[in-house]
Structures are given as structure tokens and as C-alpha cells.
Amino acid sequence: VTGVLTTVEAVIGLAVLGYGSALLYRVFSRVHTRREIHLDPWIATALTVVCGLMSSSLMLGAVGLADQPAAYDGMFTVVTIGLAVLAEAGPFHRGDGSEPRPHAEVRLRMLTPALLPLLIAAVALGIGWRSDNARSRPVTALAATRTAAGIEITVTRGSGDHQPLTVLVLAGGRQIWQSGTLPATGTANLVAGGADAQSGTVSVQLVSGTRVVRTVSTG
Amino acid sequence: LLAVAAACVVARGGHPGIAPALFWAGLLAQFVPAAARLLNPAVARCERMQVSLLLGVGLLLAHQMAELWQFNQFDELLHLRTLHDIQATGRLFTPHPLLPVSPRFPGLELVTNSLVQLTHAPDQVAGLVVLVVARVLLVSGIFLLTERVTRSSYAGGIGVVIYTCSPQFFFFNAQFAYQTLAIAFAVLLLVMVGRRRAGGPAAATLMIATGVALTLTHHVTSWEIVLTLAVCAAVAGFRGDRPSRRHLTASTLVGLAIVGAWLLASGPMLGNYLGPVLRDAVDQLTGIATGGGGARKVSTDSAGGRTPLWEQAFILLSLLIWAATLLPLRPLRARPDPEGNRAALYRVLRFMHIAYPVTLLATVAPQAAEMTVRLSTLMFIGISTVIGYATAAYLWPRPLPVRRMTLAVGVVAFVGGTMLGSGPGWNRLPGPYLVGADGRAIDGYAINAARFASTDLPPGSRFAADRETGDLLAATGQQWVVTGIGSGVNTGPIYFATTIGTGERALLRQGHIDYIVVDSRMADGPPHETYYTENGEAPEGTRLTREELGKFDRTPGCVRVYDNGPIRIYNVRALQAGPTTSAGRP
Numbered sequence: 128v129t130g131v132l133t134t135v136e137a138v139i140g141l142a143v144l145g146y147g148s149a150l151l152y153r154v155f156s157r158v159h160t161r162r163e164i165h166l167d168p169w170i171a172t173a174l175t176v177v178c179g180l181m182s183s184s185l186m187l188g189a190v191g192l193a194d195q196p197a198a199y200d201g202m203f204t205v206v207t208i209g210l211a212v213l214a215e216a217g218p219f220h221r222g223d224g225s226e227p228r229p230h231a232e233v234r235l236r237m238l239t240p241a242l243l244p245l246l247i248a249a250v251a252l253g254i255g256w257r258s259d260n261a262r263s264r265p266v267t268a269l270a271a272t273r274t275a276a277g278i279e280i281t282v283t284r285g286s287g288d289h290q291p292l293t294v295l296v297l298a299g300g301r302q303i304w305q306s307g308t309l310p311a312t313g314t315a316n317l318v319a320g321g322a323d324a325q326s327g328t329v330s331v332q333l334v335s336g337t338r339v340v341r342t343v344s345t346g
Numbered sequence: 347l348l349a350v351a352a353a354c355v356v357a358r359g360g361h362p363g364i365a366p367a368l369f370w371a372g373l374l375a376q377f378v379p380a381a382a383r384l385l386n387p388a389v390a391r392c393e394r395m396q397v398s399l400l401l402g403v404g405l406l407l408a409h410q411m412a413e414l415w416q417f418n419q420f421d422e423l424l425h426l427r428t429l430h431d432i433q434a435t436g437r438l439f440t441p442h443p444l445l446p447v448s449p450r451f452p453g454l455e456l457v458t459n460s461l462v463q464l465t466h467a468p469d470q471v472a473g474l475v476v477l478v479v480a481r482v483l484l485v486s487g488i489f490l491l492t493e494r495v496t497r498s499s500y501a502g503g504i505g506v507v508i509y510t511c512s513p514q515f516f517f518f519n520a521q522f523a524y525q526t527l528a529i530a531f532a533v534l535l536l537v538m539v540g541r542r543r544a545g546g547p548a549a550a551t552l553m554i555a556t557g558v559a560l561t562l563t564h565h566v567t568s569w570e571i572v573l574t575l576a577v578c579a580a581v582a583g584f585r586g587d588r589p590s591r592r593h594l595t596a597s598t599l600v601g602l603a604i605v606g607a608w609l610l611a612s613g614p615m616l617g618n619y620l621g622p623v624l625r626d627a628v629d630q631l632t633g634i635a636t637g638g639g640g641a642r643k644v645s646t647d648s649a650g651g652r653t654p655l656w657e658q659a660f661i662l663l664s665l666l667i668w669a670a671t672l673l674p675l676r677p678l679r680a681r682p683d684p685e686g687n688r689a690a691l692y693r694v695l696r697f698m699h700i701a702y703p704v705t706l707l708a709t710v711a712p713q714a715a716e717m718t719v720r721l722s723t724l725m726f727i728g729i730s731t732v733i734g735y736a737t738a739a740y741l742w743p744r745p746l747p748v749r750r751m752t753l754a755v756g757v758v759a760f761v762g763g764t765m766l767g768s769g770p771g772w773n774r775l776p777g778p779y780l781v782g783a784d785g786r787a788i789d790g791y792a793i794n795a796a797r798f799a800s801t802d803l804p805p806g807s808r809f810a811a812d813r814e815t816g817d818l819l820a821a822t823g824q825q826w827v828v829t830g831i832g833s834g835v836n837t838g839p840i841y842f843a844t845t846i847g848t849g850e851r852a853l854l855r856q857g858h859i860d861y862i863v864v865d866s867r868m869a870d871g872p873p874h875e876t877y878y879t880e881n882g883e884a885p886e887g888t889r890l891t892r893e894e895l896g897k898f899d900r901t902p903g904c905v906r907v908y909d910n911g912p913i914r915i916y917n918v919r920a921l922q923a924g925p926t927t928s929a930g931r932p
């Protein structure tokens with residue numbers, strides 16, 4: 128349900144932003160406005176949208192609502208309605224989008240040469256993202272903390288780390304607990320209980336055979 | 347873009363020889379055809395604008411290719427922290443542990459946050475969209491400014507080509523940092539000021555909105571623009587152009603009011619941030635002038651890595667090209683004949699052009715060099731307009747071979763400028779871990795340690811950490827990293843001590859430090875970015891040893907709670923005398 132609501136909200140947000148920008152473009156395309164601001168309408172639109180996004184977060188942040196998506200949806204909807212009223216009034220420049228658009232076939236023919244570079248750019252960005260995403264892969268890690276239930280141990284398996292791993296818990300140099308062989312992937316959450324684990328310094332080791340791979344302790 | 351993507355993949359695989367070749371091939375595959383098209387006088391204005399935008403956005407994406415999954419440059423992570431604070435609290439001005447002024451200039455983060463809230467896009471995607479929009483605004487602004495002042499769209503296109511050669515264009519002004527958005531606002535403000543006559547309410551509203559947005563985004567850029575407007579007004583007055591003087595003075599006063607009001611609100615914080623930077627720069631320059639200080643070694647980084655000779659040659663040649671544009675040669679003497687505000691603006695832009703080579707003299711001192719390179723962002727606006735017009739006027743009637751020669755000079759300027767602005771070669775491409783090397787020090791181990799801190803440790807715990815891991819912990823781990831600038835305690839000396847003694851315990855106590863992060867790889871060599879942690883950690887050049895980093899395992903009361911191999915996190919609350927900060931923490 129949350130996912131559906133989020134998607135619906137995102138679609139509404141995008142629609143409001145897109146429609147609002149189109150209306151702004153119409154306003155800036157008006158003959159006298161265009162002459163006055165002396166900027167191409169699309170540049171003025173982009174600039175105003177950025178300023179609008181900034182001011183909305185600023186205003187909502189001032190009242191502690193900068194983290195509320197619904198507040199943004201509401202605010203931008205009101206602004207868009209206002210723009211719709213404003214955009215209907217007054218004469219427009221010929222280049223405001225009201226002139227007849229080229230036939231669909233002509234538009235497609237104009238668009239085709241742009242598709243290949245866009246596709247190549249998308250592939251390049253995909254490769255770049257995938258390459259950078261490799262940094263997020265998990266590395267073999269061990270963490271432990273003492274709680275009322277005992278020693279809570281978290282073992283994260285590194286990407287591509289397939290060695291057999293077990294966890295040992297030692298108190299005063301003496302082994303007081305040992306896990307079974309850990310799963311080959313993912314994160315394992317273990318609890319080492321027992322009276323010996325409840326006080327004093329306890330050392331937790333992640334071992335592969337006889338080799339200690341990682342060590343943590345609880346004070 | 348494909349070549350740059352391949353360069354990133356190859357560089358991550360540890361093939362330093364092939365990756366730079368692919369990288370430069372990728373950049374030149376964008377620059378050369380675009381510049382050739384823009385140098386062609388027969389191209390229509392619409393196409394010039396399109397090619398300019400393609401060039402600008404293409405180079406931005408090429409820079410971002412190395413960090414598409416997550417921003418990882420030092421400054422970017424600082425701003426990511428501010429963004430996350432806004433999203434976590436719903437409020438503005440939340441204290442920042444590493445860059446206290448950042449929440450006071452949250453323009454970039456506000457725009458990104460609005461996009462995230464409206465579209466539910468991930469922060470990274472929203473940040474990239476904002477960067478692309480900022481780049482589109484910047485490039486169209488440079489194009490329009492040159493076009494309006496010189497009344498030539500041909501000069502506008504060449505102006506864009508020149509601006510892409512500026513040292514900051516490819517690297518610094520493509521980062522998720524406040525200057526990237528601010529410079530776009532700044533250029534568009536100059537375009538709006540450069541109208542022939544004063545506008546009506548719509549123009550005034552748009553100008554004021556842009557001025558406010560600029561002020562909220564970046565301190566220094568907003569001051570630079572107000573200063574530019576003031577000088578324009580003075581020039582108009584000097585020329586006896588009363589309508590322009592009135593208009594420009596009014597613009598200056600409005601700008602001064604906006605910037606002044608915000609300055610009053612954040613003055614002490616800015617003083618604490620910028621004061622030491624200015625003081626260091628002046629001290630270093632004075633030291634060099636009097637023979638008492640060491641000049642900056644342009645060809646080496648702080649870890650002793652040498653810039654290859656061919657790169658040094660390109661950098662030197664690019665600087666010589668810009669210096670040569672000051673010579674009274676015939677091709678460079680062409681001047682447009684602007685009227686009104688544009689006449690005053692053009693003269694100020696010419697001043698920027700003349701001043702740039704002079705500011706380069708300051709690059710002998712490290713701190714002044716950083717300021718100079720950052721100043722080039724503004725200076726190149728002047729160079730783009732002035733040299734853009736002179737080049738256009740010279741090339742208009744010339745045959746193809748002359749345009750090709752000009753393009754060759756442009757390629758040298760572009761490669762040299764990009765090298766100068768992006769610093770050492772290791773900074774341009776991803777690759778294996780390097781000590782204290784900005785994004786190159788943020789690898790899977792650091793990311794996983796920050797992830798652990800974010801999920802398993804209480805948010806806002808106070809950390810001592812090295813420069814890069816600390817930055818990441820603050821940005822994505824939501825922890826408070828204790829530093830001199832943010833908390834008044836420099837934790838660096840703790841790392842350099844051989845034991846945790848009285849002095850180290852006092853620092854832990856003063857900083858109320860809960861955890862210490864130790865990356866054992868710091869003992870592998872000197873840091874590439876001057877410091878392991880922050881300025882003042884130890885005498886410059888002092889290296890960390892394994893024994894110093896190993897003391898945390900030998901000190902009773904120092905509890906290792908996380909270990910991923912190179913990076914370990916220790917709970918050090920027990921080392922602070924007095925009561926611990928909270929019970930029940932791991």
C-alpha cells in the first residue's frame with residue numbers, strides 16, 4: 128500500500144511540476160513579458176522553476192514541514208492553478224506553442240536522429256552507474272554489542288567471500304560460545320548468551336579455519 | 347560518454363595506463379566536434395545554442411560518470427549532509443559538524459529537497475537533475491551574456507567554448523556543491539542587468555527572485571555579483587550615461603540590501619569560516635614575498651606524487667594562451683560597440699579578462715592558489731565575452747584552415763584548463779584506495795563502515811575520524827564528526843600519539859567523543875590532500891605509523907565494536923573522565 132501511495136504521489140508531483148512548467152512557459156512567451164524580461168522563454172521558465180522549488184522548501188522549512196511531501200503537492204497545486212488562470216489571460220507570442228504543430232510523421236522523422244545519441248548516452252550512464260555501484264557491495268565485517276539477551280553479533284558477508292566462517296566468543300581467554308558455519312551470503316545476526324557473556328570484557332572473533340579474520344569486543 | 351564510462355570501468359579494474367587515454371578521448375570526442383561547429387560562422391543561432399548545451403551537459407555527465415551511484419567528492423558529501431538534515435528534521439539551519447556555514451546557504455539543498463519531496467526520486471537522482479538544470483542555466487547564461495553584449499550569436503557560441511576551457515568548469519563547477527548552482531544564477535543576473543533599458547515589474551520580480559536565490563545559495567558568488575554591479579554603476583557614471591547609472595545603481599542597492607541582510611544573519615559564522623582561509627592566504631603570500639615561506643610545488647601533491655611532464659606542459663600552455671590574449675595583437679583588438687548598461691558591463695568584463703592572468707601570480711601560495719582557481723569561475727565570464735567577440739570578429743571572414751588552427755589552440759586550452767582545475771590525475775578517475783585522497787579514499791570499506799554507523803549506532807553520536815571517512819559518516823551515517831571548525835576540538839593529535847595519555851583523554855573529554863574510527867591504511871603513506879584529519883593535526887609532513895594507529899587495541903577502556911578489516915570503530919566513552927553520555931549504547 129505504501130509503495131502504491133508513494134508511486135501515486137510521485138506521479139502527481141511530476142504532473143504538477145510538468146504542467147506548471149508548461150504554464151510558466153506560456154506566461155513567459157507573452158509578447159510584452161518576453162520583451163520585458165529579455166530572456167528566452169524556456170530559460171526564464173527553467174530559472175523560475177528552480178527559484179520556485181527553492182522558495183517552496185524555504186517556506187515549508189520555516190514552519191518545519193520541509194520533509195512533508197503532501198505539503199509540497201498542496202503548495203505546487205495551488206501555484207499551478209494560479210498559473211493556469213494567469214496563463215489564460217493576455218495575448219501570446221507566436222512561439223508560445225499555440226501555432227500548429229508539425230504532423231506526427233514529420234515529428235518522428237525529426238526525432239529519429241536524436242534517438243541514437245540518446246540511446247548511447249543512456250548505455251554509457253548505465254555502465255557508469257553499474258561500475259560505481261560496485262562500491263556499495265558489502266565487505267566482510269563483524270560487529271557486536273552487549274544487550275540484556277546476551278552478546279548480539281552481526282556478521283556481514285563480503286561480496287564474493289565464500290570462505291567457511293564461524294564466530295567464537297571468548298571471555299578471559301577461554302572460549303565460551305561458538306556458532307555453526309555461517310551462511311555463504313548476506314548478513315547473519317547471532318546472540319551469544321550465557322552468564323559468562325554478561326560481564327567483563329568479551330572478545331568476539333570471526334574465524335576461517337584457524338585464522339582470525341575479524342575481531343571485536345564488548346567492554 | 348561511452349569512452350569515459352569505459353575509462354571508469356578500466357580505472358576501477360586497476361589499469362592506470364589505459365584509463366586516462368580513454369578518459370581524454372571521451373572528453374575530446376565531445377569538445378572537438380562541438381567547438382568545430384561553434385567556430386563555424388554558417389551555423390544558425392538555434393543550433394549554436396543546442397550545441398552549446400550539448401557540450402556543457404555532456405561534460406557534466408562525463409564528470410559525474412565516476413560517481414553516478416553516490417556523490418563522493420569531499421564538498422559534495424558536505425552538502426549531502428545539509429540535504430539529509432533538512433529531510434530528517436523538516437527544518438532549516440540545523441548545525442553542520444564539518445561546514446557550519448552550509449546550512450546558512452542551503453539554496454542547492456532546498457531545490458534538491460523540493461524535487462525529492464515532489465517526485466519521490468532518490469537524493470542522488472534529484473541531485474543529478476539539479477546539476478543538469480544548473481549546467482543548462484549556466485551555459486545558456488554564458489551564451490546570452492556574450493550574445494547580448496556583443497550582438498553576435500556567433501560570439502555567444504565561441505564564448506561558451508572558451509568558458510568550457512576554464513579550470514573550474516569540468517570539475518569543481520560540476521559538483522553537487524553550492525557554487526555550481528550559484529554561478530548559474532550569477533551569470534543570468536548579469537544577462538538581466540545587461541538589458542538595454544530598465545524592465546517592468548516582471549523583469550524586476552525575476553531579477554529580485556534570482557538575486558535572493560543567489561544569496562541563499564553561495565556567499566562569495568553573491569558578493570562578487572554585487573561588487574560587479576557596483577563597478578558597472580561606477581563605470582556608467584564615469585561615462586556620463588545617466589539612465590544606465592540610475593538603473594545599475596538601483597540594481598546594486600537592491601542586491602546590497604539582500605546580500606547585506608543575509609550577511610548580518612550569518613556574519614560571525616562566515617567570519618569563522620572565511621577568516622582563517624584569508625589569513626592563511628595572506629600569511630603564505632607575505633612569507634613567500636619576504637623569503638620566509640615555502641612556495642607551492644605546482645607539480646607535486648602532498649603525498650609526493652608528481653604531475654607528468656606532458657600534463658605540466660598542457661597546463662602551462664593553457665595559461666600562456668590566456669596570458670597572450672592580453673597582448674595588443676590585431677586579432678584581439680576587435681571590440682563590440684554596446685550601448686547603455688551593456689557598455690558598462692562590457693568594460694567590467696574586460697577588466698575581469700585583464701585581471702585573470704594577474705591573479706595567477708598568487709598560485710605560488712597553496713591557500714591563495716585555491717582562492718585564485720575559484721576566482722577563475724568569475725574571471726572567465728569576462729574572458730568568454732571579450733575573447734569570444736574578438737575571436738568571432740577575427741574568424742568571420744577567415745577560411746577553414748584558420749578555424750582549424752583556432753580549434754587546435756582551443757583543444758590545448760581545454761585540456762590544460764581541465765587538468766589545472768581537476769588537480770592531480772588520481773582525482774579525475776575512480777580507482778583503488780589512496781590515503782587522504784578525497785573521493786579515492788571513499789571505497790567499499792568506508793561506505794560499509796558508514797552504513798554500520800547509520801544502522802547500528804545512535805544518530806548524532808560524536809566521532810573522531812579521518813577527513814574522508816568522517817565526511818562520509820556525517821553525510822550518510824548521520825553522525826556528528828568532531829572537528830576544529832564545527833566543534834572547536836581538533837581530534838587529529840589523538841591519532842598521532844603513541845599512547846592514549848592525559849592530553850589525548852583531555853581531547854576526548856572536550857569533544858565528548860563517543861567513537862573513534864581508525865582506517866589502518868592511513869599508515870600506508872602520506873595523505874594526498876595534505877591532512878589525514880584536519881589542519882593542525884601535526885606538523886606538516888608528519889606521517890602516521892602502524893604503532894600509533896594500533897594503540898587503540900592496547901588501551902584498556904577502548905572497545906572495538908566494528909571491524910571490516912581496514913576500518914575499525916572503537917567505543918571510547920570509558921576514556922572520558924566523568925559520566926558517560928548515555929547508557930545502553932553499544
